[in-house]
Amino acid sequence: MRRPAGWLGALPLLVFYAFVFGIPLAALLAGAFTSRGEPTLANLRQSLEGGNLTAMIGSVQVSAVVALSGAVLGTFLAYAVVTSRSAALRGAVLTASGVLANFGGVPLAFFWVATLGNSGVVSGLLGLPSGSLYSFWGLVFVYLYFSVPLMVLVMAPALDGLRPQWREAAANSGATAWHYWRHVGLPVLTPALLGGVVLLFGAAFAAYATAAAMGAGTVVPLVTLKIANALTSDVLVGQENVALALSLDMIVIAGLVMAVYLPLQRRSTRWLR
Amino acid sequence: MFTPRARTAGAIAALTVITAACGAAPGTQGTTAEGGVDARTATSAADFGGFDALVEAAKKEGRLHVIALPPDWANYGEIIKTFESTYGITIESEDPDASSADEINAVKTRKGQDRAPDVLDLGQSFALSGAAEGLFAPYKVQAFDKIPEGQKEPTGLWVNDYGGYISIGCDANKINPCPTSFADLLRPGYKGKVALNGNPTKAGAAFAGVYAAAIAEGGSFDDIQPGIDFFKKLKDVGNFNPVETTPATIEKGETPISIDWDYINAAYAPQLAPKGLDWQVNVPTDGKYFQMYAQAINKDAPHPAAARLWMEFLYSPEGQNLYLKGFARPVLMPVMQEDGTIDETAAAALPEVEGEPAFPTTEQVDAAKEKLVSGWDAAISG
Amino acid sequence: MAAVTGLERPLSPGPARPGRSRAWRAVVFALAGLYFLVPLGASLWYTIHTPTTGVSFAPYAELLTAEGFISSLALSLALALATIALVLLLTLPAMLAVRLFAPGLRPLMEVLCTLPLVVPPITFVAGLSTSLRVGADVLAPTPFWATLIAIQDPGFPVVLVLAYVVLVLPFVYRSLDAGLRTMDVRTLVEAGRNLGASWPQVLLRVVVPNLRSALASASFLTLALVFGEYTVSRLLGYQPFAVWIVTVSGSRGQLSVAVSILSLLLVWLLLLAVSTAFGREKK
Numbered sequence: 001m002r003r004p005a006g007w008l009g010a011l012p013l014l015v016f017y018a019f020v021f022g023i024p025l026a027a028l029l030a031g032a033f034t035s036r037g038e039p040t041l042a043n044l045r046q047s048l049e050g051g052n053l054t055a056m057i058g059s060v061q062v063s064a065v066v067a068l069s070g071a072v073l074g075t076f077l078a079y080a081v082v083t084s085r086s087a088a089l090r091g092a093v094l095t096a097s098g099v100l101a102n103f104g105g106v107p108l109a110f111f112w113v114a115t116l117g118n119s120g121v122v123s124g125l126l127g128l129p130s131g132s133l134y135s136f137w138g139l140v141f142v143y144l145y146f147s148v149p150l151m152v153l154v155m156a157p158a159l160d161g162l163r164p165q166w167r168e169a170a171a172n173s174g175a176t177a178w179h180y181w182r183h184v185g186l187p188v189l190t191p192a193l194l195g196g197v198v199l200l201f202g203a204a205f206a207a208y209a210t211a212a213a214m215g216a217g218t219v220v221p222l223v224t225l226k227i228a229n230a231l232t233s234d235v236l237v238g239q240e241n242v243a244l245a246l247s248l249d250m251i252v253i254a255g256l257v258m259a260v261y262l263p264l265q266r267r268s269t270r271w272l273r
Numbered sequence: 274m275f276t277p278r279a280r281t282a283g284a285i286a287a288l289t290v291i292t293a294a295c296g297a298a299p300g301t302q303g304t305t306a307e308g309g310v311d312a313r314t315a316t317s318a319a320d321f322g323g324f325d326a327l328v329e330a331a332k333k334e335g336r337l338h339v340i341a342l343p344p345d346w347a348n349y350g351e352i353i354k355t356f357e358s359t360y361g362i363t364i365e366s367e368d369p370d371a372s373s374a375d376e377i378n379a380v381k382t383r384k385g386q387d388r389a390p391d392v393l394d395l396g397q398s399f400a401l402s403g404a405a406e407g408l409f410a411p412y413k414v415q416a417f418d419k420i421p422e423g424q425k426e427p428t429g430l431w432v433n434d435y436g437g438y439i440s441i442g443c444d445a446n447k448i449n450p451c452p453t454s455f456a457d458l459l460r461p462g463y464k465g466k467v468a469l470n471g472n473p474t475k476a477g478a479a480f481a482g483v484y485a486a487a488i489a490e491g492g493s494f495d496d497i498q499p500g501i502d503f504f505k506k507l508k509d510v511g512n513f514n515p516v517e518t519t520p521a522t523i524e525k526g527e528t529p530i531s532i533d534w535d536y537i538n539a540a541y542a543p544q545l546a547p548k549g550l551d552w553q554v555n556v557p558t559d560g561k562y563f564q565m566y567a568q569a570i571n572k573d574a575p576h577p578a579a580a581r582l583w584m585e586f587l588y589s590p591e592g593q594n595l596y597l598k599g600f601a602r603p604v605l606m607p608v609m610q611e612d613g614t615i616d617e618t619a620a621a622a623l624p625e626v627e628g629e630p631a632f633p634t635t636e637q638v639d640a641a642k643e644k645l646v647s648g649w650d651a652a653i654s655g
Numbered sequence: 656m657a658a659v660t661g662l663e664r665p666l667s668p669g670p671a672r673p674g675r676s677r678a679w680r681a682v683v684f685a686l687a688g689l690y691f692l693v694p695l696g697a698s699l700w701y702t703i704h705t706p707t708t709g710v711s712f713a714p715y716a717e718l719l720t721a722e723g724f725i726s727s728l729a730l731s732l733a734l735a736l737a738t739i740a741l742v743l744l745l746t747l748p749a750m751l752a753v754r755l756f757a758p759g760l761r762p763l764m765e766v767l768c769t770l771p772l773v774v775p776p777i778t779f780v781a782g783l784s785t786s787l788r789v790g791a792d793v794l795a796p797t798p799f800w801a802t803l804i805a806i807q808d809p810g811f812p813v814v815l816v817l818a819y820v821v822l823v824l825p826f827v828y829r830s831l832d833a834g835l836r837t838m839d840v841r842t843l844v845e846a847g848r849n850l851g852a853s854w855p856q857v858l859l860r861v862v863v864p865n866l867r868s869a870l871a872s873a874s875f876l877t878l879a880l881v882f883g884e885y886t887v888s889r890l891l892g893y894q895p896f897a898v899w900i901v902t903v904s905g906s907r908g909q910l911s912v913a914v915s916i917l918s919l920l921l922v923w924l925l926l927l928a929v930s931t932a933f934g935r936e937k938k
Contacts, residue, residue: 009752010760013745017767020817024782025774031785050647051474058654080683089684095930099923100691102879106897107915110904114912115697118465118514119527122697131465134515136654145691206775209885213901215472219508219515221650224777225472231781231890234372234477236642237402244785247778255773262769368892370902375892382788385795386804521908 028251031244043245051221052246058221059205060253062136066143067201071193073144074151074200075159081152082159094156097149104146104203109213112142131219139220142210147200154199158192191264198261202254223250312577316429317413318585321578324415327585328360330578337364337579340379340390341371345540347435348599355595356586362579373399373477380408380571391580393569396477398642400431400567401635409569412581414588419608423632424565434587435536435601436565438556438626439478439485442538444529445551452530453555455489455503459510467507468514468528470537474646476517481562482532483645489560494633497641498648505652513653524548535624539600554624563630565604590614600624695916702913714913721910727899733811734895735881738819739874742827745820750831751862754840768828771821776886783818784891809893818887823880827873834869838862871929879922 035042046052081093115122116133123132132138162185170180186193208224223246230236230243312321312330321327337356344350346369353364367388368375373396380403383389395403403409404426411428424433441458443451448466452458458467473479487493487500507513516522518531520541531538535554542552568587574580586592593603594616600623609615633641702714718724746768753760771779787807794800806813843865847857863870885897894902896918904911 007752007757007760009756010749010764013749014767016745016817016820021771021774021821024779024786026782027786027789028778028782031782051650054650054654058650076683077687080680084680095923095926096691098930099919099926102876103883103919103922105883105885106901107883107918110900110912110915111694111698114701115694117527118516119525120697121700122693129465129511131511131514145694148687148690202772206777208775208777209883209897212885213904215515215517219654221654224775227777227781228886228890229472229475231784232372232374232378233475234374234396235398235473235475235480236646237374237398240781240785243781247775247781250778251774254775258769258773368894370905371892378784378788379892382784382791382807383804384791385800388809519905521905525908 028244028247031241032248033245035241043241044248046242047245047249052223052226052242055221055223055226056246056249056253058136059223062139062143062220062222063201063204065140066147066204067197069140070144070147070151070200070204071197074148074196075155075189075193077148078152078155078159082156093152097152097156100149101146101153104207105209106213108142108145109210112145113214116141134214134219136220139211139214142214143204143207147204150200150203151196154196155189155192158189162188195261195264198257198264201257202261205250205254205257312581313410313572313574315577315581316411317417318415318581321581324585327578327582331362331576331582332360334576334579335362337362337576337583338367338388338391339364339583340367340393341369341373341376342366342394343369345544346599347536347596347601348540351598352587352592352595355591356583359586360582362582372475377403377408380573384573387575389571389573389575391571391574391576392583393571394434395431395567395569397433397564397567398635398639400426400569403569404430408572410572410574410577412570412584414584416588416605416608420588420604421607424604431567431569432584432588433565433604434568435593435596435603436563437534437536437601438624438630439481439532439560439562440535440538440554440556440624442523442531442533442541442552442554444523444526444545445553446549447526447529451553451555452557454557454559455486456559458507458512458530460512461510463512463530465511465514466528467512467530467532468516468518468522470531470533471517473504474649477564478534478537479532480642480645481534481564483649484641485532485557485560485562487560487641488562489557494631494637494641497644501645501648501652508653520544523552524550536599536601539622539624556624556626558627561626561628561630563602563632594619597623695919698912698916702909702916705909714907714909717910718913718917721903721907723894723899723903724914727894727896730811730894731882731896734815734819735878737813737816738823738881739877741816742820742823742877743870743873746824746827746831747862747866748858750828750835751840751844751858754835755844764828769825772825776822776884777890779818779821780887780890783814783887787814787891807891812891812893814891815888815893815895818891819877819881819884822884822887823877826876826880830869830873830876831866834866834872838865871932875926875929878925882918882922 032043033039033041048056077093081090084090112120112133114120116128116138117123118131118133120133133142166184167180170184175183206224208228211220211222211225212228227243227246227250230239230246233239312334315321315327318324318327321330339353342349342353344353344366353366356362357364367390368379371379376390376393376395377399379390380393393403393409409430411426411430413429414432417425417429417432420432426432441452445451448463452460452463469479469482470476471479473483483500483504484494484497485500486503487497490499490503492499504513514528516528518528518533522528523531523541523545535556538552538554542554545552568584570577570580570584587596588605590605590609593605593609594614596603597606597616597619602623603609606615606620610620703712704710750764753764787803790803791800794803806817840862843861844857847861852860881895883897884895885901888895889898889901900911900914900918903914
């Protein structure tokens, strides 16, 4: 088969990529290190101090909490689904997870405001103090709505990969359930688990629309909101380059997280072949 | 991979599409009115050869492109309609929820396009920075000399148009008694009820709310920290509601007390009355903060004559009175009160304020904004 | 935002597991059901009930006539279809070509197609809007200026399609990759070519039919993403569906929540349709 054809087929994609992804990224890098037309590190410094630092830490905290709690809850739910004997239930839950994992953003915020907002339907019933939704834990609670289904989708195939023969073999050798999980189950699941945690972290870290629509930005500092503020503010002028520096920080953090994810993901798929 | 015929067909198609969307930016072309006047460089009605010549030139252009003008903000809805019907010029009002930064962005990104905004209504800092960046065209409206110094750029790059005080709006049916000062807001009966019009680090009205609180709490134009501390206190006693006020949230009962510009709050009252809400507006007695917005003409406006006519309209008694009808205080108000062109009923309907406003300098405002942006998150989330 | 739809590996109920107590499973499902269904119910109640006027379905009735609903929905639909077409047209030939002719390019493809995941949409749009602004200045004297302007035309912003393709690329790549892996591409393509089929024929009649599930999954993901996309559209100043929902929420709270509920239903129905149509295929 002709060699050049490989490049030819991939050429449109590569050209597209270079233009549509490469140019904005280059602009981002250039702008992050420029201020008033001169190269400088001031933007980067500003992006890591004061309100911006608070926002970065806030984002990492929210994402970490969402990732860990979502992972635990999602794994339990996935296990319940996978060990259920009803195919209909499995199908329903997996379909629902497929929908909800992709459904975030603005409508999610509206649902929760209607439910647990200050004049929400349920907050009156539960006697919640005003403003409870617009807090760190309120945001985490809302973010779980797409995080738990995402974890279910990641863990269900992995849990399916736990062959029942292993369980039987372990039982025959006198292992208790605890032993089984500790020495067989969890090690096998660990790559998928870690991969799921990383995926959840990335999704929560990058989330913007939900937090913006909830108006939580006034009390929960998030770096995505800060970037949007710097780009479209009515208060401070000329903050675009700081927004780019903040974006660069975000990409670095997301990159580090992803660098952990990819090898883990490859390992987990290899296990399940 | 594809047959030669398919390849050539594809290439031709691609070339057609590309060339269709090709072309350099149009060079500067002035719209010539009668007598060969270039509307782009006209700095006053006299440059057109008189007001009527300006109207002619504007009518020839036939369109005006505006941005960030919500219909219920200082009565812009009626202003736009009146302008359209008086001069027969169609106004395209785009993106009413845009911020001042969005407006400046639109000017920069759409330079030379037909959908660039012609005129801008900006927060003060943005007017100043835009002028410094050379985005605006100088133009002196006919009433230019009557506008007080300090409320206009000397060559007319930007001119203040209307302003208002920070006020406390309150649903009297749900809240009794309605707060009339910042100190009142800390009362225990207002748990979870006091809201701002957005995030102070992003929304101009919310920033002004914090600034006004600073004055109320013993700070000054140089010291916004007491304002930040006030809101921290408000949050600690549980009265602060982070939800951004909109007519929908007020109607729902989610934000029965709202700190916002007085013209915004006052405009809610007739809007909400049919829904059974009694919306009252009070300018806080302990923290008065007055701020004006500014009009500017895009230097590369696609409809330069219409843009200048729009300015003339806004600064005519009719235009200024329409602002007044929207509960905003027009810049020419003291002048109009003296020569009797003011709309008395509208003036009487304004929320009551005692005394004259004091204006911070640009440096003070900029410093306060910096201080707020760096300190707000830590204070309010901690 | 998500990486999977659950369509890639159709799961069948495994062999009977050793009996687990039903109680804890019931508890888990009950709690999950509560958490996921209550907000939907509460939102539904919110849209039909107001303290002053009692129960009424008015928000749903005035949906179609609400200003901007049809136009923003149509815009989102058009953008979604264009995005699906473009992303598949770009990705499928590239992946096939790499798989068949240039396996050495594979790692590069994988890195490139996963890179957008590292760039959160908000950062991407920050760079994109900067490029557009600077581009307008830099390209002004060149013929490409009008191209740059044309792609930002609010009637049909091609720039949004381009941005969406980048955002959805990792997910489409993974979907197609999974599909290609389970199908023995090399053999099938060779067989087709040996039987005298031309390349387009091979593509259309050999590869695509075998990839139906992966293509459906990729299309569904793209559709869901485009409809829910808020960040890029809002910051570039356009008003497709998700942006319209937020804009209208300031004045008509019930309407925007009603629309949100309907959009969720729509996504759900789409996924069901896609999975029933293609889920029957066994790998």
